[in-house]
Amino acid sequence: MHEHADRPLLVLVASGRQEYREDALASIARRFRVHLIEGAEPTWQRPYLDSYDVVPGFEETTLIPLGQRLAGQRTVAGVVCWDEARILPATVLADTLGLPSAGTEAVRCCRDKYATRKRLAEHGAPQPRFALVSDVDGAREAARRIGYPLVLKPRSAAASLGVVRVEGEQELNEQFTFASGASISGAPQHQDPVLLEEFVGGAEVSVDSLVEDGAATPLFVARKSVGFAPFFEETGHEVSSHDPLLDDPEFTQVIKKIHHALDFGWGWTHVEMKLTERGPVLVEVNARIGGDLIPRLAYLAHGIDAADLVADAVRGIRQPLPQPTPTARRPVVAASRFLYPDQDDVVVESVAFDETALPAGIDRAVVLTEPGAHLRLPPEGLFSGRAALISVTAEDSRSAHEVLDIASDALRLHVSDRKGRSAESPLPNTSSKECAH
Structure with a gap:
């Protein structure tokens, strides 16, 4: 624990995985004392913390009394959360303490994909045609109105869990249970659990925006590679x-x-869009900074520190925004790639990068698994089947992907199948620009 009484105190609800969120925690800890509310004893987080509480769950009935007790002892400047599953109770906590926030109803709307669709339809925002369904019979009826191909998605999940593209009625019948059964901890349960959406073609991007008292300023765009269709x-x-x-x-x-x-109201959003022939179309809105390594890439390309800006937004403080990149500045492209085994349902025997084979331009090359771990590819292992990650910088997109290709070849991943047969696992070509939701 660190005593820096001269610095404001921020409450952070859930820190996330170290490989993706340590940069953000380190950033806010430079200017603030951080009180972490976490579900387990902190480990890697400790050097950045002033204090912490371990809670059995992140329900509002747990967080509100805890936050009120903390606020009764110390002055809380703001509540921060970048965990999709915890963002709603964190916002309720901020509102209960009278602190600036996005607003409970706004975040509740973001967490409920159907509520988002209804609200945006009322305001004429561009989005796919959609229908809410409770069972496969209702899904078939809605599909006949909207037309194939379609996307099935859970109403209140996250991280593409349960999201699948279907080309016709047979696939809809086969995949409905996959979509309706997907959930994340703390997500609300609905009688009508599945959203059916028109599939719209085009590249998928995300845009991260700082929001100050209702005014949104887009600060950086991430272009996605999506794979493992459907x-x-x-x-x-x-x-x-x-x-x-x-x-x-x-x-x-x-x-x-x-x-x-x-x-x-106040905070940050990560909005996913499709760039279609009819213009930009909304996929979904997340009330947090981007996931994976997107904030890291934004820092490398733009010099923008998303977590630092969020820390001021949750205090209701406007700060000078980062200036647009001067046109004279040398272009920078920052890119990331996740590496996977080439087959499903394998056990890791050994995994490491050959440091001598990593090229210039590497920012990070990080192993995400360990010997003995069981790796599953999508759909069983959505995002948890990743063996390693790479981030790089270059002067253009083509050069960045050339560096990523070379760095991918430097991963030495040895796996065995269920029968114990071992092999070096080359990495599959998972990238697909067309398969995006």
């Missing part, structure tokens, strides 16, 4: 310092319309 595993991202979407008035106007429709 499922929607995000296999990598790319952020450019000169992405033209940030200067596209139609794109930025859609982003502002979405936030206005949601009546989003």
Whole structure:
């Protein structure tokens, strides 16, 4: 624990996985004392913490009394959360303590994909046609109205869990249980659990925006690689310092319309969009900073520290926004890739990067698994089947992906199947620009 009484105190609800969120925690700890509310004893988080509480769950009935007790002892400046499963109770806590936040109703709407669709439909925001269904008979009826191909998705899950593309009625019958049964801890349960959506073609991107008292400012765009069709595993991202979407008035106007429709107050959003022939179309809205390595890529490409900006937003403080990248500055493309075994249902025997084979331009090459771990590919292992991650920087997209290819070959992953047969596992070509939801 560290005593820095001169610095404001932030409450962080759930820290996330170290490989993805340590940068964010380290960032807010530079200017603030951090009180962590976590589900287990902190380990890697300890150097960044002033204090912490371990809770059996993140329900509102647990967080509110804990937060009120803390606020009675110390001055709490704000509540931060970048964990999708915990963002709603964290927002309720902030509102209960009278602190700036996105607003409970806005976050509740973001966590419920159907509620998002209804709210945006009322405001004329561009989005796919959709229907809410409770069973496979209702899904078939809705599919006949909307037309195939379709996307099935759980109403309140996250991280593409339960999301699948279906081309016809037979696939809909086969995949409905997959979509209706997917859930995350703390997600609300619904009588009508599945959202049916029109599949729209085009590249998928995400845009992260700072929101100050309802005014949204898009700050960076990540272009996605998605694989393992018909499922929607995000296999990598790319952020450019000169992405033209940030200067596209139609794109930025859609982003502002979405936030206005949601009546989003203070904080940050990660909005997923499809770039279609009819213009940008909304996929979903998340009330947090981007996941995976997206904030890291934004820092490398733009010099933007998302967590640092969020820390001021949750205190209701406006700060000078990062200036647009000067056109004279050398372009920077930052990209990431996740590496997987080439077959499903394997046990890791050994895994490491050959450091001598890693090329120039590498930012990070990190192993995500360990010997003895059981790796499953999607759909059973959505995002948990990743063996390693790589992030790189380069002057353009083509060069960045060339570095990623070389770095991928430096991973030495040895696995065995259920029968104990061992082999070095080459990495599958999982990237697909067309398979996106």
